[in-house]
Amino acid sequence: MYALIMAGGTGTRLWPRSRVATPKQFLPLLGQRTMLQETADRILPLVRPEQIIVVTGQRYIDLVAEQLPDVPREQLIGEPSGRGSAPAIGLGALAMLPHEPQATMVVLSSDHQIRKADVFRAALQAAEELAQQGYLVTLGIQPTEPQTGYGYIQRRAPLGQFNGFAAYEVERFVEKPQRATAEAYVQSGQYSWNAGIFVWRVDTIMAAFAEHLPQLHEELGAIERAGGPSNPAAFGAVWDGIENITIDYGIMERARRIAVIPVDIGWSDVGDWDSLAELAAEDQGQLVQGQHVGIDTANTLIYGNSDRLIATIGLDNFLVVDTGDALLVAPRDRAQDVKRIVDELKRQGRTDLL
Amino acid sequence: MYALIMAGGTGTRLWPRSRVATPKQFLPLLGQRTMLQETADRILPLVRPEQIIVVTGQRYIDLVAEQLPDVPREQLIGEPSGRGSAPAIGLGALAMLPHEPQATMVVLSSDHQIRKADVFRAALQAAEELAQQGYLVTLGIQPTEPQTGYGYIQRRAPLGQFNGFAAYEVERFVEKPQRATAEAYVQSGQYSWNAGIFVWRVDTIMAAFAEHLPQLHEELGAIERAGGPSNPAAFGAVWDGIENITIDYGIMERARRIAVIPVDIGWSDVGDWDSLAELAAEDQGQLVQGQHVGIDTANTLIYGNSDRLIATIGLDNFLVVDTGDALLVAPRDRAQDVKRIVDELKRQGRTDLL
Numbered sequence A, B: 001m002y003a004l005i006m007a008g009g010t011g012t013r014l015w016p017r018s019r020v021a022t023p024k025q026f027l028p029l030l031g032q033r034t035m036l037q038e039t040a041d042r043i044l045p046l047v048r049p050e051q052i053i054v055v056t057g058q059r060y061i062d063l064v065a066e067q068l069p070d071v072p073r074e075q076l077i078g079e080p081s082g083r084g085s086a087p088a089i090g091l092g093a094l095a096m097l098p099h100e101p102q103a104t105m106v107v108l109s110s111d112h113q114i115r116k117a118d119v120f121r122a123a124l125q126a127a128e129e130l131a132q133q134g135y136l137v138t139l140g141i142q143p144t145e146p147q148t149g150y151g152y153i154q155r156r157a158p159l160g161q162f163n164g165f166a167a168y169e170v171e172r173f174v175e176k177p178q179r180a181t182a183e184a185y186v187q188s189g190q191y192s193w194n195a196g197i198f199v200w201r202v203d204t205i206m207a208a209f210a211e212h213l214p215q216l217h218e219e220l221g222a223i224e225r226a227g228g229p230s231n232p233a234a235f236g237a238v239w240d241g242i243e244n245i246t247i248d249y250g251i252m253e254r255a256r257r258i259a260v261i262p263v264d265i266g267w268s269d270v271g272d273w274d275s276l277a278e279l280a281a282e283d284q285g286q287l288v289q290g291q292h293v294g295i296d297t298a299n300t301l302i303y304g305n306s307d308r309l310i311a312t313i314g315l316d317n318f319l320v321v322d323t324g325d326a327l328l329v330a331p332r333d334r335a336q337d338v339k340r341i342v343d344e345l346k347r348q349g350r351t352d353l354l
Helices: A035-043 A058-067 A085-096 A117-131 A179-188 A202-212 A214-225 A247-252 A273-284 A332-347 B035-043 B058-067 B085-096 B117-132 B179-188 B202-212 B214-225 B247-252 B273-284 B332-347
Strands: A002-007 A052-057 A076-079 A104-109 A136-141 A151-162 A165-174 A191-201 A258-263 A291-295 A301-303 A309-313 A318-322 A326-331 B002-007 B052-057 B076-079 B104-109 B136-141 B151-162 B165-174 B191-201 B258-263 B291-295 B301-303 B309-313 B318-322 B326-331
Touching: A002 A035, A002 A085, A035 A052, A035 A058, A035 A104, A035 A117, A052 A058, A052 A085, A058 A076, A076 A085, A085 A104, A085 A202, A085 A214, A085 A247, A104 A117, A104 A202, A117 A136, A117 A151, A117 A165, A117 A191, A117 A258, A136 A151, A136 A202, A136 A247, A151 A179, A151 A258, A165 A247, A179 A191, A191 A202, A191 A247, A202 A214, A202 A247, A273 A301, A273 A318, A273 A332, A291 B332, A309 A318, A309 B332, A318 A332, A318 B326, A326 A332, A326 B318, A332 B291, A332 B309, B002 B035, B002 B085, B035 B052, B035 B058, B035 B104, B035 B117, B052 B058, B052 B085, B058 B076, B076 B085, B085 B104, B085 B202, B085 B214, B085 B247, B104 B117, B104 B202, B117 B136, B117 B151, B117 B165, B117 B191, B117 B258, B136 B151, B136 B202, B136 B247, B151 B179, B151 B258, B165 B247, B179 B191, B191 B202, B191 B247, B202 B214, B202 B247, B273 B301, B273 B318, B273 B332, B309 B318, B318 B332, B326 B332
Parallel strands: A002 A052, A002 A104, A052 A076, A136 A258, A291 A309, A301 A318, A309 B326, A326 B309, B002 B052, B002 B104, B052 B076, B136 B258, B291 B309, B301 B318
Antiparallel strands: A104 A191, A136 A191, A151 A165, A151 A191, A165 A258, A318 A326, B104 B191, B136 B191, B151 B165, B151 B191, B165 B258, B318 B326
């Protein structure tokens, strides 16, 4: 089994803690280890460090090498720029292909939290059985609310039990729905959230690239012939012409023999400060980091810089995030709008704060 | 005419900007000059610098000397500790007495704002006429709302016009009222706010001390005999025994021949961050100081440290005050509770933040 860790995200909605120089996945947001390190820790009972490939931005290669010192440097792939998940996964598969084309490949995000690591690993082993039968497998997250921020996966006929998990054929992948649609999905009991956790054989996914994304498959081949993705020079002029496309849209929505294993693994994409606050409350039983004095302050995330005292009065369900050079204050239900602050800073050319 | 500027306050409710080391009156809260400097600037058309006496805490003497370089050093009186306004005014009167006992003495706070400085000075000249007739005169502020944070002065019979101002005998001084009482006061049209602006002859007030606060008068005499209040050693052991008492309670509520001149001078005691926000909006037309990016942010005071960006989303009527080492976030209507933060920091022994 190989693990491909996708570490190219920007984590914009966790500004001002997450920055262009050190996005979310490189930060210890919920504990001592960074989210990337926790992602590797979680999979290491199943793979050796030499079986981990990380795809990230070229600028983050040194950061990844520092945070995952046991992963061989030649398995860190730096994209010249982000082109969506399909090219990134293609690069990863390309790096594995020469070694063992029939090996199982697990695709993981570097910036998600998974609380039930044991269940997660058991589900991956179930998925491996299906993958070895030629399926493109995804772990589907049991929805807890009608989220409009995630894609959904509808199941069809059962495929049987694998390592104690029920697996299903996939009816379809659907993109982020409207609220009413999301409610109907959750109600029906037929849908899972798409968390971007995929399991397949290396040769299966490469065949799917050849069939459904032939141009990208050709471009990846050119990179391979020029020295392979672990060689920065190999990207040459090819990369700039590559279309930005997700694996969901490019392959999963089109391919046959797709399977889903619905799981309850304590998953969160830690997508914004409100979600981080929820996790902090559940995991640590409190929302305060740093020095805080509060009068009538409740349900409020205080994410402080330990150099400075944060004093609050009369705040309920707020976010106060203080870094050395920037401060964010907002009600928790406006957490998604942090992106608008970042957009405004971009517009103002404040690269020092991005 | 002499001016006694009272500069011993702590400005607790403007924490974290106002600190024990540099309280409110020593800060440029609303402009380029500090409130103490603005207080001196405002009176200087009427008195020479040699006619200004400042009573402050001993620890602030150097700060006052630095901010008011034209006032002779020997006219800066440093109290070993705060004992309320009566002892402070007594010390100031004592310093003036040998020079010109029949001179007019104006008592001013160093941390109030007065927008209509011309009207203010004209009113002081009116008060001077009455003072020279032996009255203890106070400028009474026309109430604009039923404030429960100020004392009130009830007027009685008119004493006539002085320099264009109507003056009245005072029926009584009353301490901070309950809300309903304050509403009745404002309704009646007979009450002014007591802003602590007093005008009297030096010998008149010294006689009042002798009559109404004989023990304090005696203690002040001991300080005088030991070298006078401009000599720190003169306070000796006397000061520790001095009772903490206000001039209102000690003299104004008891004495005869008290007059009030109701005035509209654009007065504010800048008592808390909410009041500062109001003044900033009126004077400067905006509430933001420092770097700010706001999404859906209105009526919110951003009092920033220029080193750091403050980003806010969805705040209406809030305070965000950011200094190097502390940060305050609260709704404006909780501004009075800043004192509770300071109390909590005291309890925790955080003298570094007081």
